[in-house]
Amino acid sequence: MSSSKNNAPKRSRARSAARLAAVQALYQQEMEGTPTPLLLNEFHNHRFGETIDDVTMIDAEMDFFDDIVRGVTARRDEIDGKVSARLAEGWKLDRLDRSMRAILRAGTYELLARPDVTVGTVIDEYLDIAHAFFGEKDVKFVNGLLDAIAKEVRSS
Template sequence: MSQPNSKPKPKKSRARSAARLAAVQALYQQEMEGTPTPILLHEFHQHRFGQTIDEVTMVDAEMDFFDDLVRGVTARAAEIDGLVSKRLAEGWKLERLDRSMRAILRAGTYELIARPDVTVGTVIDEYLDVAHAFFDEKDVKFVNGLLDGIARDVRG
């Protein structure tokens, strides 16, 4: 008997998943290097999407969705950081989290507040997939709990 998750994702879904991963990578790069958003977007459009890097062909991402995520997180940074910080344990500061973790939480939070066309379940599942690429199961559970709490805060 096949598992429901064993079916390949439709092309649009794969393109959105790739956009989410790329957005997290772009947000991480922006925090590390201070790259202005227009330059960052251009770099990803021209040199990342669909390119072969280290013998691995990068999946084409839905560029408009990617752009919305990166621009949206940047434009609403204070609001997003406030929502994430509110859900951290007492005594924890956002700055204490790994930069990759901050990028995942920021992108996921942006989708929850600004993309009502994407279901809460989809947002959380997609960012858990991204978290699995960078972190162990304990940290993935942390992402799950935080995004779930933020979803309750912003979507009821």
């Protein structure tokens, strides 16, 4: 996380932590096929607030985390359709890195289902996550794709 996040209000930091945890959970679910209730239980009981290498992880807003994970799972086909429609000709969703798919799915879900969160916040938060896993070219890809989806699903 960037240092500016450390100065953010507590709820904002808790939501940022929830988003990162959701991306990690969605990645794990795709890798291992973990059923959603088990996955949520594992994160609630073993991941949030955990201390790793003498650093305590920020407590995530659990309801927000649950909503993203459950929402992506429930609306996977719709979300994947939105993402796939924005890929370059000849590209398929399964060709993307699993971490990239998790980021795009979570971001797309928020754009579709969380009108209480601004487009700018959604895109900025998932760009921060993308920076943790990918180089600038891939971060720009995430930005362009989420921006295009936002223009479609948030237009009045």
